[in-house]
Amino acid sequence: MTNSDTATNAPDPTDRRLYASWARDVLRYRDTDRQGHVNNAVFATFLESGRVAIFYDSERPLAPEGASFVIARLVLDFRAEVHWxxxxxxxxxxxxxxxxxxxxxxxxxxxxxxxxxAETVLVLVDNATRKSRPFTEDMRERLSHLGHRLPGA
Incomplete structure (x- = not known):
């Protein structure tokens, strides 16, 4: 299989139907830069809002007691300007x-x-040791419901 074949079979990341969880955030005037558009650094903050909606539900947080998620990798592709x-x-x-x-x-x-x-890799870390900690079966079950939504994705 060539690289072009792999890219053809990959789901289109711009397709709204792909995403299982949704959050909203407001564009603030303070987010703008000298060029008059929302600063590129703020895009990472918007992505955080999406992750918080999944992982930090006050009724039933995903991370077990004494653990939290940390970002190990973030790849962000800008596709269009955003204006306030x-x-x-x-x-x-x-x-x-x-x-x-x-x-x-x-x-x-x-x-x-x-x-x-964006593609984000998160690691569950023990708060005391700062070392990675395995997911529980309950976490795996909950994460399985947040997978891509397109057939074959």
Whole structure:
């Protein structure tokens, strides 16, 4: 299989139907830069809002007591400028679950336009030892419901 074959079979990260979890964030005037658009650093904050919606539910947080998630890798592709005022929608899906890490696909939308896509690797870390900690079976079960939504994805 060639690289072009692999890319053809991969789900389109700009397709809204791909994402299992959704969050919203507001565009703030303070987020703008000298060029008059939302600063690129703020895009990472929007992605965080999407992750918080999944992992930090006050009723039933995903991380067990004494553990938290840390970002090990973030790849962010900018696709369009964003201008204030307005809001951004953040789509997130789990694409891989390992022993103590997971990969998320995320996308940012303003209206119908996908303005950014990202791949984020998160690791569950023990708060006391600062070492990785394996996922529990309950966590795996909950993460399985957050996978890509497209057939074959």
């Amino acid at each position: 005022p307005g809001e951004v929608e953040i789509g997130s899906s789990v694409t891989r679950v390992g022993k103590s890490s997971m990969t998320l696909a995320q996308a940012l939308f303003v209206g119908e336009t996908c303005v950014a896509t």
